[in-house]
Amino acid sequence: MTREMTGAKMIVQALRDQGVDTVFGYPGGAVLPIYDEIFLQNDIRHILVRHEQGAVHAAEGYARSTGKPGVVIVTSGPGATNAVTGLTDALLDSIPLVVLTGQVPTFMIGSDAFQEADTVGITRPCTKHNWLVKDTDKLSSTIHEGFHVATSGRPGPVLIDVPKDVQFATGTYQPPKPSASHYQPIVKGDMEEITELVAAIETAKRPVFYTGGGVINSGPAASQLLRELVEATGFPITSTLMGLGAYPASGKQWLGMLGMHGLYEANMAMHGCDLMINIGARFDDRITGRIDAFSPKSIKAHIDIDPSSINKVIKTDIPIVGDVAHVLEDILKVWKSRGRKVNHEAIAKWQGQVEEWRSVKCLTYATSETTIKPQYALERLEALTKDRNRYITTEVGQHQMWAAQFLGFEDPNRWMTSGGLGTMGYGTPASIGVQIAHPDALVINVAGEASWLMNMQEMGTATQYNLPVKQFILNNERLGMVRQWQELLHGERYSQSWSEALPDFVKLAEAFGAKGILCTDPKDLDDAIMEMLDYDGPVIFDCLVEKHENCFPMIPSGKAHNEMLLGQAETQGVIQSSGAVLV
Amino acid sequence: MSALHIKKGATKHSAYNLRPNFSDTQERHTITVLVENEPGVLARVIGLFAGRGYNIDSLTVAEVDHTGHLSRITIVTTGTPQVIEQIKAQLGRIVPVHEVTDLTVAGPFVERELAILKVVGDGEKRVEALRLADIFRAKVVDSTLHSFMFELTGAPDKIDAFADLMRPLGLTKIARTGVAALLRGE
Numbered sequence: 001m002t003r004e005m006t007g008a009k010m011i012v013q014a015l016r017d018q019g020v021d022t023v024f025g026y027p028g029g030a031v032l033p034i035y036d037e038i039f040l041q042n043d044i045r046h047i048l049v050r051h052e053q054g055a056v057h058a059a060e061g062y063a064r065s066t067g068k069p070g071v072v073i074v075t076s077g078p079g080a081t082n083a084v085t086g087l088t089d090a091l092l093d094s095i096p097l098v099v100l101t102g103q104v105p106t107f108m109i110g111s112d113a114f115q116e117a118d119t120v121g122i123t124r125p126c127t128k129h130n131w132l133v134k135d136t137d138k139l140s141s142t143i144h145e146g147f148h149v150a151t152s153g154r155p156g157p158v159l160i161d162v163p164k165d166v167q168f169a170t171g172t173y174q175p176p177k178p179s180a181s182h183y184q185p186i187v188k189g190d191m192e193e194i195t196e197l198v199a200a201i202e203t204a205k206r207p208v209f210y211t212g213g214g215v216i217n218s219g220p221a222a223s224q225l226l227r228e229l230v231e232a233t234g235f236p237i238t239s240t241l242m243g244l245g246a247y248p249a250s251g252k253q254w255l256g257m258l259g260m261h262g263l264y265e266a267n268m269a270m271h272g273c274d275l276m277i278n279i280g281a282r283f284d285d286r287i288t289g290r291i292d293a294f295s296p297k298s299i300k301a302h303i304d305i306d307p308s309s310i311n312k313v314i315k316t317d318i319p320i321v322g323d324v325a326h327v328l329e330d331i332l333k334v335w336k337s338r339g340r341k342v343n344h345e346a347i348a349k350w351q352g353q354v355e356e357w358r359s360v361k362c363l364t365y366a367t368s369e370t371t372i373k374p375q376y377a378l379e380r381l382e383a384l385t386k387d388r389n390r391y392i393t394t395e396v397g398q399h400q401m402w403a404a405q406f407l408g409f410e411d412p413n414r415w416m417t418s419g420g421l422g423t424m425g426y427g428t429p430a431s432i433g434v435q436i437a438h439p440d441a442l443v444i445n446v447a448g449e450a451s452w453l454m455n456m457q458e459m460g461t462a463t464q465y466n467l468p469v470k471q472f473i474l475n476n477e478r479l480g481m482v483r484q485w486q487e488l489l490h491g492e493r494y495s496q497s498w499s500e501a502l503p504d505f506v507k508l509a510e511a512f513g514a515k516g517i518l519c520t521d522p523k524d525l526d527d528a529i530m531e532m533l534d535y536d537g538p539v540i541f542d543c544l545v546e547k548h549e550n551c552f553p554m555i556p557s558g559k560a561h562n563e564m565l566l567g568q569a570e571t572q573g574v575i576q577s578s579g580a581v582l583v
Numbered sequence: 584m585s586a587l588h589i590k591k592g593a594t595k596h597s598a599y600n601l602r603p604n605f606s607d608t609q610e611r612h613t614i615t616v617l618v619e620n621e622p623g624v625l626a627r628v629i630g631l632f633a634g635r636g637y638n639i640d641s642l643t644v645a646e647v648d649h650t651g652h653l654s655r656i657t658i659v660t661t662g663t664p665q666v667i668e669q670i671k672a673q674l675g676r677i678v679p680v681h682e683v684t685d686l687t688v689a690g691p692f693v694e695r696e697l698a699i700l701k702v703v704g705d706g707e708k709r710v711e712a713l714r715l716a717d718i719f720r721a722k723v724v725d726s727t728l729h730s731f732m733f734e735l736t737g738a739p740d741k742i743d744a745f746a747d748l749m750r751p752l753g754l755t756k757i758a759r760t761g762v763a764a765l766l767r768g769e
Contacts, residue, residue, distance in 0.1 A: 125634050128678065129677075308675070
């Protein structure tokens with residue numbers, strides 16, 4: 001069935017046919033016809049943000065917590081350029097987004113018109129693909145193709161730039177049909193390589209699973225199959241920041257997160273293993289540390305849907321290009337058909353070694369009766385919320401790493417954080433996107449005060465839609481991670497890393513129509529957190545924490561996994577590097 | 584991604600050997616990329632090279648299938664084997680890319696470039712230029728009493744050699760198309 005309609009109507013119809021229930025956006029001159037159509041219908045809910053960057057991060061939060069693509073509508077020029085950070089963030093973390101931007105009319109393109117920007121030019125390197133649609137007849141098929149590209153293969157953001165005259169003009173609407181485009185990424189892995197990996201699994205003495213965001217992007221089936229494989233083999237498993245929740249934190253084989261601020265047992269297992277099975281991770285530099293000292297004695301298998309991830313950083317012995325769920329299914333099938341073999345004796349010994357590393361208790365920190373330690377705040381938050389239907393977003397910095405260390409994730413899609421790009425200001429809008437998708441869930445943004453200020457205007461969105469998002473701010477009045485690096489690497493010269501002239505967060509909350517809670521004493525913390533949880537509405541929780549706490553363990557730049565600083569969380573003074581380096 | 588022939592590509596039997604065999608030696612590779620001829624596709628390819636710090640020694644592009652709207656981009660690039668593999672994999676990720684072929688790996692191929700050279704001179708030099716042009720099978724496409732314009736087709740090193748010879752004979756301007764290349768055989 002095809003129908004004649006205006007481009008603007010087509011956009012709404014195409015979104016409806018793609019199953020979109022929510023869009024995040026901000027109107028402006030070049031998208032007025034689309035907003036007119038949004039006004040005239042009730043199927044698609046439009047969430048009005050306060051800044052276009054917020055719209056994109058909110059859509060990311062929506063996408064990551066639901067597995068569905070997030071949709072954004074913004075205007076031309078500044079609307080589009082404000083979306084660039086969000087697009088880049090989504091590209092680096094492989095989050096499916098469809099971003100529609102308005103553009104000046106086709107006959108004005110190139111004339112430096114008001115609010116004109118070369119949007120497809122600017123966003124070419126920060127989208128998976130983008131289109132400028134100059135013909136209304138091609139608009140609907142382009143949008144459908146946009147959803148196809150955003151969600152297939154390695155997911156990512158796409159952008160569709162629609163000039164205003166194309167929105168006004170009438171054309172023929174094409175309903176979605178199976179994509180006829182040549183872009184059809186392969187999802188099944190090569191059986192020969194899979195068989196080779198199974199053979200390696202059967203004989204490995206010190207194996208480790210190293211999983212990443214690819215498991216979560218592959219969908220719930222991938223996490224299920226991963227759990228089955230991990231339980232059946234008894235191999236220990238670690239995960240990147242992006243992959244937390246694919247395997248439950250309460251699972252027996254769980255090592256915790258790995259990498260620069262990963263757990264001792266996870267990094268030591270990576271360093272000492274003889275078989276590394278990378279599932280949907282990409283050997284990011286925050287994971288590998290020093291490349292030439294990275295896991296020197298292991299055979300490395302790498303499962304990734306993106307061929308360019310393989311051998312990009314680390315040489316791979318068993319490369320498997322394919323979708324995680326498909327590949328895991330085949331691995332299990334082959335492994336079972338060959339008799340479910342593992343080297344039990346060696347694995348038991350390896351598990352013993354892992355337990356020894358675990359007993360180091362690398363997350364130990366110096367407790368305090370008088371000051372709230374950020375780790376303590378997160379431990380209490382975990383204890384008081386872990387049994388709830390909970391989603392966590394974060395900003396970027398020390399609090400993000402502590403959240404990854406101290407909060408446990410039992411399921412995928414429960415943890416939304418800016419991993420690849422490290423975007424301060426991500427968490428608040430992301431929490432809004434998550435809450436929109438899960439109105440009855442508990443959504444907490446674990447934040448630092450500096451990051452939080454970067455997109456605090458989105459509190460207006462939270463109060464407008466009465467979204468009970470909890471902004472849990474670990475306020476150390478510092479750019480904590482910058483301060484930590486300055487302390488460790490720049491001779492304690494704390495250049496510009498203080499948050500001076502901070503607002504009164506309680507008054508700020510009230511100004512936004514939210515509830516503000518200030519907590520300064522560890523003895524009050526539980527009650528204050530309960531007060532936050534019990535309040536039916538948005539809360540800004542100003543948790544004044546120790547100002548000079550450093551985040552440990554830490555693999556300093558240029559060091560190997562077994563050169564972690566464990567630092568006994570001494571809060572004052574210099575880290576004596578010779579003493580703190582643990583070999 | 585069909586562009587990378589992953590069915591074969593994920594194994595050791597393919598031209599796109601995903602198994603590492605890395606060395607630090609710089610290799611020159613001629614890669615052809617079949618792309619949908621849509622706006623911005625060349626910018627995507629060039630942007631990829633610029634953004635990721637790869638070299639472009641030569642690049643040519645033209646539509647080769649007017650009904651299917653397909654263009655062939657021929658890129659000559661230099662890099663270590665790991666970089667070359669990355670270049671091919673990254674090209675394969677670009678959505679409008681249909682096919683990436685590394686001619687240097689895939690087998691014997693023909694590589695041609697066209698050049699137009701202007702040589703200004705009189706007397707013996709003018710005669711010598713014409714004689715050398717004959718040896719190189721360069722065509723005279725324009726002439727004045729004091730100059731020739733030669734058209735020459737061949738592998739890039741042949742054009743380099745011809746240009747080197749023309750320089751002392753009065754070479755003033757040269758325009759080159761960059762390399763076009765195809766695999767030999769069926």
